[in-house]
Amino acid sequence: xxxxxxxxxxxxxxxxxxxxxxxxxxxxxxxxxxxxxxxxxxxxxxxxxxxxxxxxxxxxxxxxxxxxxxxxxxxxxxxxxxxxxxxxxxxxxxxxxxxxxxxxxxxxxxxxxxxxxxxxxxxxxxxxxxxxxxxxxxxxxxxxxxxxxxxxxxxxxxxxxxxxxxxxxxxxxxxxxxxxxxxxxxxxxxxxxxxxxxxxxxxxxxxxxxxxxxxxxxxxxxxxxxxxxxxxxxxxxxxxxxxxxxxxxxxxxxxxxxxxxxxxxxxxxxxxxxxxxxxxxxxxxxxxxxxxxxxxxxxxxxxxxxxxxxxxxxxxxxxxxxxxxxxxxxxxxxxxxxxxxxxxxxxxxxxxxxxxxxxxxxxxxxxxxxxxxxxxxxxxxxxxxxxxxxxxxxxxxxxxxxxxxxxxxxxxxxxxxxxxxxxxxxxxxxxxxxxxxxxxxxxxxxxxxxxxxxxxxxxxxxxxxxx
Amino acid sequence: xxxxxxxxxxxxxxxxxxxxxxxxxxxxxxxxxxxxxxxxxxxxxxxxxxxxxxxxxxxxxxxxxxxxxxxxxxxxxxxxxxxxxxxxxxxxxxxxxxxxxxxxxxxxxxxxxxxxxxxxxxxxxxxxxxxxxxxxxxxxxxxxxxxxxxxxxxxxxxxxxxxxxxxxxxxxxxxxxxxxxxxxxxxxxxxxxxxxxxxxxxxxxxxxxxxxxxxxxxxxxxxxxxxxxxxxxxxxxxxxxxxxxxxxxxxxxxxxxxxxxxxxxxxxxxxxxxxxxxxxxxxxxxxxxxxxxxxxxxxxxxxxxxxxxxxxxxxxxxxxxxxxxxxxxxxxxxxxxxxxxxxxxxxxxxxxxxxxxxxxxxxxxxxxxxxxxxxxxxxxxxxxxxxxxxxxxxxxxxxxxxxxxxxxxxxxxxxxxxxxxxxxxxxxxxxxxxxxxxxxxx
Numbered sequence: 001x002x003x004x005x006x007x008x009x010x011x012x013x014x015x016x017x018x019x020x021x022x023x024x025x026x027x028x029x030x031x032x033x034x035x036x037x038x039x040x041x042x043x044x045x046x047x048x049x050x051x052x053x054x055x056x057x058x059x060x061x062x063x064x065x066x067x068x069x070x071x072x073x074x075x076x077x078x079x080x081x082x083x084x085x086x087x088x089x090x091x092x093x094x095x096x097x098x099x100x101x102x103x104x105x106x107x108x109x110x111x112x113x114x115x116x117x118x119x120x121x122x123x124x125x126x127x128x129x130x131x132x133x134x135x136x137x138x139x140x141x142x143x144x145x146x147x148x149x150x151x152x153x154x155x156x157x158x159x160x161x162x163x164x165x166x167x168x169x170x171x172x173x174x175x176x177x178x179x180x181x182x183x184x185x186x187x188x189x190x191x192x193x194x195x196x197x198x199x200x201x202x203x204x205x206x207x208x209x210x211x212x213x214x215x216x217x218x219x220x221x222x223x224x225x226x227x228x229x230x231x232x233x234x235x236x237x238x239x240x241x242x243x244x245x246x247x248x249x250x251x252x253x254x255x256x257x258x259x260x261x262x263x264x265x266x267x268x269x270x271x272x273x274x275x276x277x278x279x280x281x282x283x284x285x286x287x288x289x290x291x292x293x294x295x296x297x298x299x300x301x302x303x304x305x306x307x308x309x310x311x312x313x314x315x316x317x318x319x320x321x322x323x324x325x326x327x328x329x330x331x332x333x334x335x336x337x338x339x340x341x342x343x344x345x346x347x348x349x350x351x352x353x354x355x356x357x358x359x360x361x362x363x364x365x366x367x368x369x370x371x372x373x374x375x376x377x378x379x380x381x382x383x384x385x386x387x388x389x390x391x392x393x394x395x396x397x398x399x400x401x402x403x404x405x406x407x408x409x410x411x412x413x414x415x416x417x418x419x420x421x422x423x424x425x426x427x428x429x430x431x432x433x434x435x436x437x438x439x440x441x442x443x444x445x446x447x448x449x450x451x452x453x454x455x456x457x458x459x460x461x462x463x464x465x466x467x
Numbered sequence: 468x469x470x471x472x473x474x475x476x477x478x479x480x481x482x483x484x485x486x487x488x489x490x491x492x493x494x495x496x497x498x499x500x501x502x503x504x505x506x507x508x509x510x511x512x513x514x515x516x517x518x519x520x521x522x523x524x525x526x527x528x529x530x531x532x533x534x535x536x537x538x539x540x541x542x543x544x545x546x547x548x549x550x551x552x553x554x555x556x557x558x559x560x561x562x563x564x565x566x567x568x569x570x571x572x573x574x575x576x577x578x579x580x581x582x583x584x585x586x587x588x589x590x591x592x593x594x595x596x597x598x599x600x601x602x603x604x605x606x607x608x609x610x611x612x613x614x615x616x617x618x619x620x621x622x623x624x625x626x627x628x629x630x631x632x633x634x635x636x637x638x639x640x641x642x643x644x645x646x647x648x649x650x651x652x653x654x655x656x657x658x659x660x661x662x663x664x665x666x667x668x669x670x671x672x673x674x675x676x677x678x679x680x681x682x683x684x685x686x687x688x689x690x691x692x693x694x695x696x697x698x699x700x701x702x703x704x705x706x707x708x709x710x711x712x713x714x715x716x717x718x719x720x721x722x723x724x725x726x727x728x729x730x731x732x733x734x735x736x737x738x739x740x741x742x743x744x745x746x747x748x749x750x751x752x753x754x755x756x757x758x759x760x761x762x763x764x765x766x767x768x769x770x771x772x773x774x775x776x777x778x779x780x781x782x783x784x785x786x787x788x789x790x791x792x793x794x795x796x797x798x799x800x801x802x803x804x805x806x807x808x809x810x811x812x813x814x815x816x817x818x819x820x821x822x823x824x825x826x827x828x829x830x831x832x833x834x835x836x837x838x839x840x841x842x843x844x845x846x847x848x849x850x851x852x853x854x855x856x857x858x859x860x861x862x863x864x865x866x867x868x869x870x871x872x873x874x875x876x877x878x879x880x881x882x883x884x885x886x887x888x889x890x891x892x893x894x895x896x897x898x899x900x901x902x903x904x905x906x907x908x909x
Contacts, residue, residue: 037641143767162718302795339638341636341637343639405625406618406622406625407617407618407621408618408621408644431617432617433618433619433643433644434615434616434617434618435617435618435621437617
């Protein structure tokens with residue numbers, strides 16, 4: 001067994017791991033990344049990217065269905081599920097190849113295998129359960145990510161009861177689909193299958209869908225989804241999934257313990273994630289684990305000297321861009337770079353690519369009020385925006401929340417076309433700590449959807465023009 | 468090449484001033500030492516003299532312009548042999564003797580300030596007053612730009628924090644919300660803390676309250692630099708300094724007799740009651756040096772000198788020239804110094820070093836027959852003594868009514884520095900010196 005020494009070994013090559021590795025290499029560290037499956041991790045291969053490819057198909061299909069409104073006559077559109085999935089896989093493959101190229105370009109060694117802490121600054125590499133190598137590293141970043149959570153009685157079987165992974169490569173278009181969980185993952189799949197013709201039911205245990213979003217946005221999205229034909233049960237749990245032949249009968253229980261049943265031909269479980277903390281050698285180290293996630297400080301340091309953890313393996317929000325950012329901060333801190341600052345998670349935008357899209361940054365109105373802020377709230381509807389009308393996307397709104405005392409933008413919440421591309425404007429505003437004054441002084445180009453961001457701010461201060 | 472004349476800094480802490488008027492006009496030939504213009508700072512009017520020779524080519528900032536930032540080009544001087552055509556493509560920003568990198572910034576700030584009142588006035592009638600134009604960036608001790616987020620500036624302004632005293636933790640030391648919130652909590656950056664010269668800086672950081680104009684006819688009186696400074700500093704004092712007041716009566720007859728006797732001995736001096744009060748104040752503080760101090764946020768700064776500021780009413784406001792080391796000066800010296808300072812003050816010719824600093828102030832309205840009053844502390848000082856008129860009052864002496872010349876004095880104290888008992892003790896010493904003026908001669 002050889003024992004190569006590195007400055008940094010990153011376990012896991014998802015958006016946290018590979019970005020950390022590239023940044024480390026840029027800073028002159030001898031770096032290796034250990035990956036057991038796909039470069040790019042879940043995000044590129046089984047998450048963010050392939051779902052966006054599928055949802056693009058839904059967008060195109062939706063546009064074709066409305067083609068006549070735009071003056072285009074087309075025949076009846078049909079969906080080729082295999083081609084849709086193939087395209088999604090090709091997109092994922094292309095990006096995974098891109099990551100490989102980037103790692104090579106930055107002279108990061110890619111180690112194919114499963115990485116596990118071995119103590120004393122060593123990482124053991126195994127393949128098919130057999131140890132094949134050990135590498136030494138001054139610093140080790142764990143970036144092993146997370147996987148779908150399963151609930152007792154709601155175990156996926158990969159055939160009728162899917163997790164995101166099977167849902168990404170469906171062999172058939174489910175006629176009747178149950179989606180358990182209305183977070184970003186559940187709602188995106190619900191939106192995709194619903195657009196392409198499935199009869200979709202969404203079950204959410206909380207009293208509203210997209211529970212992390214602002215209540216008004218949740219309500220707006222729910223209304224839109226119902227209009228598209230989705231069935232939504234809120235405040236409801238799935239107590240049983242009973243398989244028989246090619247169908248699954250689900251038993252629902254509402255808040256009053258009233259039960260009901262319905263039969264589906266496929267079920268997607270999207271009830272959260274758990275960190276991949278097992279079999280990575282945490283036993284015997286000082287690394288602390290809290291409810292399946294590794295506990296770290298503001299610079300991603302675990303309690304074990306020289307061992308760091310980033311991304312989904314650590315605390316929320318569980319988002320690719322959070323992982324990447326943490327990776328960079330962690331590495332720059334290790335390298336002793338100047339001017340390294342901890343990540344402010346309240347400035348991390350969240351995006352859901354359903355139709356209409358949902359995006360937000362900062363506090364919800366309820367959270368702001370709970371914290372004792374005296375708030376000023378602005379709202380602007382898509383129907384008041386020229387570009388939205390021209391695009392044929394009059395459905396949506398932008399809501400902004402300000403601290404009445406200081407003018408701090410506490411939060412921004414959007415629902416509607418392309419809002420996932422808009423939200424980062426407010427992300428910059430929050431990161432730079434602008435107040436309403438600077439946002440009002442900012443010139444937003446006409447005609448764009450972004451003008452609504454301006455109007456929403458104006459509305460919060462009673463100066464809105466176009467409503 | 469033409470020479471750019473820039474707004475001079477008349478004191479180390481001056482950041483801007485009013486270009487009151489031009490003494491020279493375009494086309495005048497100028498020799499070194501000629502008076503070009505008069506600059507009005509918050510407290511004094513000073514002359515700008517020419518350093519170089521030549522012809523005044525172009526005036527860039529007209530007389531009467533307020534808030535002209537230090538280093539802003541104000542005029543262009545043509546050198547011998549140059550004519551007006553040399554101005555055509557001359558950029559006054561170039562060749563500035565000390566083109567601080569932030570000169571551009573400062574100019575921006577000036578513009579901002581000028582436009583602010585207008586737009587605010589407009590807003591005032593129709594909008595909620597909570598929306599204010601962003602205050603221009605305050606600058607650091609050395610005139611350098613302070614990097615702070617808009618939110619940090621807003622919070623600092625509303626909390627009365629001096630950004631110069633806040634350490635930034637953001638990118639490249641930028642001051643962010645968390646820093647001002649921490650400073651507000653610890654109280655380490657209150658504007659009055661900075662230093663003795665704090666009186667001269669950061670005028671822009673004060674939020675200007677927008678009061679809607681009253682109904683009816685009125686004449687709008689533009690604010691002078693002095694009026695703005697008085698408004699800002701005394702508002703700051705009343706908002707930030709926990710004032711309390713102590714009044715004591717002093718019998719003046721001994722002092723008046725002694726004054727008469729001293730003044731009768733020579734025509735070289737004419738000592739006033741106020742001169743006695745200045746000396747008595749300095750000596751009282753010397754007896755109680757803990758009271759000769761100011762609030763420093765996370766510490767108390769105890770002065771080593773006993774410098775007494777004396778409020779002098781002048782046209783359009785007041786100013787407080789300082790009698791330095793009054794504990795070490797005799798009455799005749801104090802008297803002549805005070806006469807000179809008051810004369811300069813009335814003529815608007817006090818130099819900054821003649822009115823900046825001071826540990827303790829005296830405000831005397833006795834000559835107007837005011838019996839007693841409470842004065843506002845002059846930050847960063849922590850006490851001011853308000854002197855009432857000396858008048859004959861009935862007093863009880865040995866159980867019988869008698870007449871005496873009495874004077875009521877009221878001490879305003881900053882409770883953060885001077886507690887009640889300490890203030891009372893200070894007044895006890897003061898009363899002792901006034902009532903037995905011979906002890907002042909020691």
